[in-house]
Amino acid sequence: MATIAELGLFSGIPQHENFSRLKDILATSEMASSSRPHTWPEGEQIALPPTYEFDGTTRSTEDFLADTDTAALLVLVDGVIRHEHYALTGGPNVHWLSMSVAKSVISALVGIAIDEGDIKNVDEPISSYVPVKPGSAYDGVSIRDLLRMSSGARWNEDYSDPDADVFRLTKAAMGIGGTFDDFIATMVPEVEPGTLCRYNSGDTMALAALVARATGSSVSDYMHQMLCEPLGMNAPGYWLVDPAGTELSFAGLNLTARDFARIGELYRGGGVWQGRQIIPAEWVHDSTTVGAAHLAPGKPLAGGLPFAMGYGYQWWIPEGDRGEFSAIGVYNQFVYVDPTSSTTIVKLSGNRRYGLSNKESDNRELETLELLRAIARRAGQQP
Numbered sequence: 001m002a003t004i005a006e007l008g009l010f011s012g013i014p015q016h017e018n019f020s021r022l023k024d025i026l027a028t029s030e031m032a033s034s035s036r037p038h039t040w041p042e043g044e045q046i047a048l049p050p051t052y053e054f055d056g057t058t059r060s061t062e063d064f065l066a067d068t069d070t071a072a073l074l075v076l077v078d079g080v081i082r083h084e085h086y087a088l089t090g091g092p093n094v095h096w097l098s099m100s101v102a103k104s105v106i107s108a109l110v111g112i113a114i115d116e117g118d119i120k121n122v123d124e125p126i127s128s129y130v131p132v133k134p135g136s137a138y139d140g141v142s143i144r145d146l147l148r149m150s151s152g153a154r155w156n157e158d159y160s161d162p163d164a165d166v167f168r169l170t171k172a173a174m175g176i177g178g179t180f181d182d183f184i185a186t187m188v189p190e191v192e193p194g195t196l197c198r199y200n201s202g203d204t205m206a207l208a209a210l211v212a213r214a215t216g217s218s219v220s221d222y223m224h225q226m227l228c229e230p231l232g233m234n235a236p237g238y239w240l241v242d243p244a245g246t247e248l249s250f251a252g253l254n255l256t257a258r259d260f261a262r263i264g265e266l267y268r269g270g271g272v273w274q275g276r277q278i279i280p281a282e283w284v285h286d287s288t289t290v291g292a293a294h295l296a297p298g299k300p301l302a303g304g305l306p307f308a309m310g311y312g313y314q315w316w317i318p319e320g321d322r323g324e325f326s327a328i329g330v331y332n333q334f335v336y337v338d339p340t341s342s343t344t345i346v347k348l349s350g351n352r353r354y355g356l357s358n359k360e361s362d363n364r365e366l367e368t369l370e371l372l373r374a375i376a377r378r379a380g381q382q383p
Helices: 061-067 103-113 143-147 165-173 180-185 201-215 220-228 257-268 281-286 365-381
Strands: 028-031 051-054 056-061 072-078 080-086 237-240 253-255 309-311 317-318 327-330 333-338 341-350
Touching: 028 220, 051 061, 051 365, 056 061, 061 072, 061 365, 072 257, 072 365, 080 257, 103 143, 103 201, 103 253, 103 257, 103 281, 103 327, 103 333, 143 201, 165 180, 165 201, 180 201, 201 220, 201 327, 220 237, 220 257, 253 257, 257 327, 257 333, 257 341, 281 327, 327 365, 333 365, 341 365
Parallel strands: none
Antiparallel strands: 028 237, 051 056, 072 080, 072 341, 237 253, 309 317, 317 327, 327 333, 333 341
16 A cells, blocks of 8 residues: 655645545545435536636636646535536546645534533643643643644644655654654644744644544544534545554545535534534634634744735635635645635645745645635626
């Protein structure tokens, strides 16, 4: 069986052949499809805007989708599929790697565990649940600060830097240099918690450990019970796992585009799915709004540089007053929600230039946002 290192991530190698079949080439934990599967209603297909505006120029939608190796683009308006397009290795039944879209799912599981009474509240120290070394980064730090990527832990998540901490975390996924639990327990503090939002996949792994220890269940089993089953997921889901069977909770979720859309629609509905409150409405609100000055657009650091979006509880928040929010993963994975137009959009991609540098011209995350905004605005205007 292959390893993560053999995929050649952030090297310019095309990834669409890999991202569509990771459940077949890497170790995974399976989540069964729902016993009561839900089928999305389908409406008349709407056309995408032929162009969009970015960085002062008019750009081609078709060219952008091709240039970023887009395998799936799914647009729902009011919970109805209005546009569905697949290319390369994508397809309606194809599982695709979430990358950091998984972080938003872990946040949902934390919120559910609090609502279920397994976790007291977000102001508790995570070290009350997860064993850490005294004086290490997570010792005494609140769950809220980890949800906000504001733990104060020392961290480098620059994908163009081969010595970045995120790659040490990836080695832990392969059983090199200790386990995930060892990694979390020995993280090093650097700044005062709650003062700096610095994108940190280690924070999400600690939150996943919190879910597992507080509920007495694996992340896979808990997600199946609390999300896959009630949301009526049509296909099985898969988490990549390390040699000990621990989920790569910062990046390793594999779902179909239609099942990723259920997460966005659940949050668009304030945590309600078909009349049932799955996640508390207050949790959805706190997750998708900027709750402190250091989380405002332009304040969070990603790869060491300021990023022009705000941050909630493991969700990104674009600047503006439309109430938009998005789960975002590297290589241009997006679950984007625009409540104003009642639109949820899933974009699954393999942008081969991602991580070659920390420049927008390679990574194209802000440009993706502008395209999705243009799609949402057009979708909301059509019957």
